[in-house]
Amino acid sequence: MLNTFKKFFIFCGNENKKKFYLSIILGIVKALGQALQIPAIYIIVRGMTEGKLTSGMILLAFSILIVGILLQIALGGKSSMLQTEGGYTACANKRIEIANHLRYLPMGYFNNNSLGYITSVTTNTMEGLADIATRVVMITLQGAIEAGLLVLFLYFFDWRIGIVATSGMVLFFGVNHITQKCSSAMAPQKVKADTGMVEQVLEFIQGITEARNYNMTIESNRKLEDAIDEAEKTCIDMELKFVPILGVQAWLIKMTGVAMCVLSLKLCFEGSLNMSECIVMMIASFIVFASLESASKFSALLRTVELSVDKANEILEIEEMDIRxxxxxxxxxxxxxxxxxxxxxxxxxxxxxxxxxxxxxxxxxxxxxxxxxxxxxxxxxxxxxxxxxxxxxxxxxxxxxxxxxxxxxYSFVFQNVYLFHDTIANNIRFSQPHASIEKVKEAAKKACCDEFIRALPNGYDTIVGEGGASLSGGEKQRISIARAIMKDAPIIVLDEATANVDPENEKELMEAIQSLTKEKTVLMIAHRLKxxxxxxxxxxxxxxxxxxxxxxxxxxxxxxxxxxxxxxxxxxxxxxx
The missing domain is CATH 3.40.50.300 (P-loop containing nucleotide triphosphate hydrolases)
Structure with missing residues (x-):
């Protein structure tokens, strides 16, 4: 468990780690505010049992309760905000770090690793770490700390009851260790199932045209359904395996509370604990483990958190090309x-x-x-x-x-052109984001695509679908050439740039290529004689x-x-x- 906490905080980076540490400190003070319930109750109960309850004692007890409540409200909100900021900022930064890292990996990496895996890490994994993982780590850690502080508080009343509470916590963490082992066995299956589901979703969407062409829609659907069913089955299996163990944890906490009540009554009857202390200890037995009980429900997911961190680190640890x-x-x-x-x-x-x-x-x-x-x-x-x-x-x-x-x-024009889900103007000015629209239009005219762009509903402000799905192959090629013209690199690489172009577009495309390659060093891969x-x-x-x-x-x-x-x-x- 401690290793998971350490790994998670290192993963989040120094700036966000400080936010989590401050959140923990605020959580400790909040726990002290919660612990103030015990002396406040003790003042009232002692005054009542001894028949000496005064307005001053009532005012003191309520003052202590109000201070405790205000601490919990103020610090609890700030603590939660720090956790939220730390989690989302850390994962946003990690996405950017992964993206920058991918820029300098050998292209062979992308041949050996599916798009589904990379997508799963940068979307599902990062989203889970930002949202669920942060809550899992912080609730588990703060629950353990708060329970420990409350148990420590009990020693000021009676060391024997404190020992019972401590024994209950030790047993709880013993069972929790079993939970972590079980989670270690199940977590890889869950990660694999989640990744498989993302891969199949992407394959289904990208291959739906081919599936329809070959009348394989049912088979394609079946693969997707199987992946979803596998993810569902894995999640259900995890729940079914964890429920009995979590039940044992909850039972131990309740039984520790019962043992504290029984011991308090026994000590009271023996005369070594007065009535007011006995009542307060019995009330405390229902309070002391409340936060730990909440933490126990999340602790089973700690191993999944650790694996998610490992998945992101796995990409970041792949050796980059030496770009220095x-x-x-x-x-x-x-x-x-x-x-x-x-x-x-x-x-x-x-x-x-x-x-x-x-x-x-x-x-x-x-x-x-x-x-x-x-x-x-x-x-x-x-x-x-x-x-x-x-x-x-x-x-x-x-x-x-x-x-x-x-x-x-270098500028590249590939056989398979990728356009971003953005305006045509922004796709053309990709290498010069702040270029004027006049420069964009000039490049488009050289690439023989100005005419068809102006014919579109919103002209240069037309949003193209993801990957340029709303345009024809020839139109995408010419926009790609306009983008290369904007970059104005001295070396042009044409990789089968005219392979998928219909005869109607070929003349215009060849004119666009001539504009692009004028006074340049040109490397072309082609099968066409022209x-x-x-x-x-x-x-x-x-x-x-x-x-x-x-x-x-x-x-x-x-x-x-x-x-x-x-x-x-x-x-x-x-x-x-």
């Missing part, structure tokens, strides 16, 4: 690869590749799918670090650049190696993959129904 380079501004944009090897896990994707790309040249990478074309471009932009060999920009190893300084030199034939240099990639290189006319004179590739495309274009 220099803020170098290259004088030229020549790119060199020297003897580069790269593998995903143990499968080699790039095998001893060396190439030179002079600045302001356009190069095309062609070849069979899975040959390593995209990986080479990503290595040049340092999406991954090479396992051997070097990649240089302006004769300087890319590892010497800070990541942000390096990325300033895209590659005018490249200054063509690299044919197969099985991670450069098997051919040269201009279009030179490669067409050679037997090999490129000529076959072009022939197949020409035959496909000439085919008619």
């Amino acid at each position: 380079g220099e803020n170098i501004q290259p004088n030229s944009y020549d790119i060199n690869m020297k003897g580069v090897d790269f593998a995903y896990n143990k499968r080699k994707i790039v095998d001893n590749v060396s190439l030179k790309i002079p600045e302001y040249n356009s190069v095309a990478f062609v070849g069979p799918s899975g040959g390593g074309k995209t990986t080479i471009c990503h290595l040049i932009a340092r999406f991954w670090d090479v396992q051997s060999g070097t990649i240089e920009l302006d004769g300087i190893n890319v590892k010497r650049y800070s990541m942000d300084a390096l990325m300033q030199n 895209t590659v034939r005018y490249a200054d240099q063509i690299f044919v990639i197969d099985k991670g190696k450069i098997v051919q290189q040269g201009k279009h006319e030179e490669l067409m004179q050679e037997e090999g993959i490129y000529r076959n590739f072009i022939s197949e495309r020409e035959q496909a274009v000439s085919w008619r129904l």
Whole structure:
């Protein structure tokens, strides 16, 4: 239990940890305010049993009660507010920390970890920690502290009753230890079930079009329902296993109160405890463990809290790429690869590749799918670090650049464009958030998308759906190009940028690409003849190696993959129904 508290407070960071500690201190003072009930009751009961109750004694007792109540109200509210601020601020900061951390992880991480897992950690896990976990930790901790203070207070009345109360607490925490062990066994199952449910929800939403196309909606629904049923079953199993143990904890608390009452009466009959003290001790037996009883109901969730913290830390502990380079501004944009090897896990994707790309040249990478074309471009932009060999920009190893300084030199247009759920203008000005609308429109005109944007209901202020779902593929591509034009980076990477575009949009898209790539160093991955034939240099990639290189006319004179590739495309274009 103590380890969980420690881990949670470290996770929340120093500033928020201070808020929790202050909340605990205020909770202790609040507990003292609650403990003032006992002397107040004692004054009244003693005055009544001895027949000496005066208005002064009544006034004193009520004054003590009022002070105690005011302390509980004032400090309880402040304590709760500190807990709320600490919990939500800590998890908001942790989300930002995870997001910043993800920026500098190798792209391979995202291949090996599902979107559902990352989404589950940054949404469900963080939300649970901000809301439920904070309450679980603080109620459990403060309940134990308050009960301990009240038990300590009993020793001032009678040490024997204090020992009984202490024994009850020891037994309670003994059973609670069993609860924690049971929770340790169940918590991973709950976390797994929750993550699985999020993954299936995302898969269902993202794949609903394909499911309908192949008449697999029922099967898709069944997977989602199974995941929800599994999460439900896990939660019910946890409750059923914890209820008997929590019942034993509650029974121990009640029986400790009964034992305190019995002992108080026994001592009173024996004459070692006067009547007023006996009555007060019997009343105290119903008060002293109230906070501990509340804490016991939450303590079973402590292990889940610990696992949630571990899940977030697991992402943060993944080794980042070394981004602590220099803020170098290259004088030229020549790119060199020297003897580069790269593998995903143990499968080699790039095998001893060396190439030179002079600045302001356009190069095309062609070849069979899975040959390593995209990986080479990503290595040049340092999406991954090479396992051997070097990649240089302006004769300087890319590892010497800070990541942000390096990325300033690249713009990307991918096959699958992602637009944010925001206005079209804000999507275009993504790299320059404060750019004027005039600059946005200028970029849009160059990207041949101004006309269709102005035709939309709200023009540049039109909100696009998440991922750009409300726009066609060609429209998204042109907005993506406008975004790249706004960045105005000297090196452009086009990754199958025209692959999914219909013929009606292709002419405008090619014009947009020409505007984007004017006086730039261009790396393109493409399968279309129009895209590659005018490249200054063509690299044919197969099985991670450069098997051919040269201009279009030179490669067409050679037997090999490129000529076959072009022939197949020409035959496909000439085919008619």
